[in-house]
Amino acid sequence: MQNKPTVFTIILWVALAGLCVGIVLLAPGTVDAYNTLAREQKATPTPTALTASVLMVTVDPANTPTPTALILRIGVQGDEVTRLQQALKDLGYYTAEVDGQYGQGTALAVTLFQAQAGLTADGLAGSDTLAALYGGAAQTYIPTPTPSPTPSVLQKGAQGDSVKALQQRLKDLGYYQGSVDGDYGGGTEAAIRLFQQQNGLTVDGVSGTATMAAVYASDAPPVTITPTPDPAAMPMLVNRDNPVPDGYLPEDMVNLRNTLPASLVYVKGSEIQGVREAVDALAVMFAAAKSDGITGxxxxxxxxxxxxxxxxxxxSVDKYLAEGRSRTSAISATRLTVADPGTSEHHxxxxxxxTVAGTTFKGTKQQIWLHQNCWDYGFIVRYQEGKEKLTGFxxxxxxxxxxxxxxxxxxxxxDLCLEEYIQLLTP
Ligand SMILES: [Zn+2]
Incomplete structure (x- = not known):
């Protein structure tokens, strides 16, 4: 029983000691706050009272300072700064930690708010600024676009970090397969063409303002055509500018009449040949047409x-000559429908x-079905309306x-013809 008062006394002494230490620790902060306030009072010749942010400090009952508006500025700490930071943060002007310390970040946020609110943008949160901020009509932050550090136009021959960044972006989206080397070469140009084609931009391989904006847009779509890095995997292009090599003879050809069931298609010539893979695809396609009710x-x-x-x-030339055309005219007219020897895809x-017996093919149900469905069996309608300048036919x-x-x-x-497709995908 005698120990109890002793223990109580010790606890009391410890508590008292703690209180004293707390007072000693608090004292410098109190002095600092007063000094800060004193400096601000000097810096404010004509203080305007603002009820919400008036900080009344009674230092000496005999020398009571007049109430003064607090100007929050760099170096000030406390609840008013916390409130200011939180308000700026809620509106998007301030992104750092709400810590009650008015530092450079807070000053910048205040400056941004002032500029957008049409106030003097000085980074000092005085009565006008605080009234605007807390008044209920404060706007959220609208960032001013910062100018891009990259040049607005990049094209073939360009080099450097901006090209690297572009290549990496194109690679991330699947348009570019090459190395990220900062050289805007054929591969980068092809990737840009592919991007432009798939995104409804002018297809020129040049990364201008519109293309750059689309490439770097947060919702830029990934590639839908998968470029093949292997040129040999691309379809062979044969046209007026790309004749077959001399003596070219396709491998693995079969006779169509012997290969395709007569129940699916009528082969008009007994000697007509084609590459086996393509002829097999014809058989599958005509079977599908038949199941859709399209035969003939x-x-x-x-x-x-x-x-x-x-x-x-x-x-053909002879026919036009017989009609009285000049030789030049007859050859020109022939070239519209008959390829020069060596430049026909039939090679x-x-x-x-x-064809369909007894009628022009165009407009038949067979033609309509073919143009809608041949793609799914690996065939393209090679010479289409609107692509004449590209195909030459x-x-x-x-x-x-x-x-x-x-x-x-x-x-x-x-909606690409073979010329466009190959140009897009071949570096
Ligand atoms: Zn043909």
């Missing part, structure tokens, strides 16, 4: 040798002409070309 297709052309193309070409055994509704399902569906989805 004829195949009137497949593989042609260069010598045979020469015969066709000469025959590679992957192109076929489809007037539209041919009957001529299809086998390129494989992946390429065919990509060309359909992007």
């Amino acid at each position: 297709f004829q195949i009137s052309a497949g593989y042609r040798s260069v010598a045979y193309q020469q015969e066709l070409f000469n025959a 590679i055994g992957l192109a076929f002409d489809l 007037v539209a041919e509704a009957w001529h299809i070309r086998y390129v494989g399902v992946q390429h065919a569906t990509a060309m359909r989805d992007q």
Whole structure:
């Protein structure tokens, strides 16, 4: 029983000691706050009272300072600063920690708020600023766009970090397969073309303002055509500028009449040949057409040798000459529908002409079905309306070309002729 008062006494002494230490620790802060306030009073010749932020400090009952408006500024600490920071943070001007310390970050946030609110942007939170901030009509922060450090136009030949950044971005989106080396070469240009094509921009391979904005947009879509890094995997391009090599003969050709069931399609010539893979695809396609109720297709052309193309070409020229045209005119007219020997797609055994007996192919239900569905079986409608300048041919509704399902569906989805497609995907 005698120990109890002793223990109580010790606790009391410890508590008293703690209180004294607390008073000693608090004292410097109190002095600092007073000094800060004193400085601000001197800096404010004509103080305007603002009820919300008036800090009344009674230092000496005999010398009571007049109430003064507090100007919050760098160096000030306390609850008013906390309130200020929180308000600025809520509106988006301030992003750092709400710590009650008016530092450079708080001053910057105040400056941004003042500028947007039409106040003097001095970073000092005085009565006007605080009234505007707490008045209920304060606007949220609208960032001013910062100028891009990258040049507005990048194109082939450009080098440097901005090209690197562009390459990396294109790579992240799947448009670019090459190395991120800071050199705007053919591969980067092809990637930009692909991006432009897929995003409805002018396709020129130049990264101008519109292209840059689209590439760096947060919602920039990833690639939908998958570029192949292997040029050999691209469809072979044959046109006036790209003739087949001399003596070119396709491998693995089969006779169509012997290969395709007569129940699916009528092959008009007993000697018509084609590359096996393409002919197999024809069989699958015609079977699908039949299941859709579309029959009556004829195949009137497949593989042609260069010598045979020469015969066709000469025959057409002769026909126009017989009509009284000049030789130049006859050749020009022929070239609209008959390829120069060596430049016909029929030389590679992957192109076929489809017809319907007794009528023009265009407008038949067979033609309509073909143009809607051939892509899914690896065929493209090679010469289409609107692409004449690119293909060099007037539209041919009957001529299809086998390129494989992946390429065919990509060309359909992007509305690309073979020339466009190859240019887009080949560095
Ligand atoms: Zn043809």
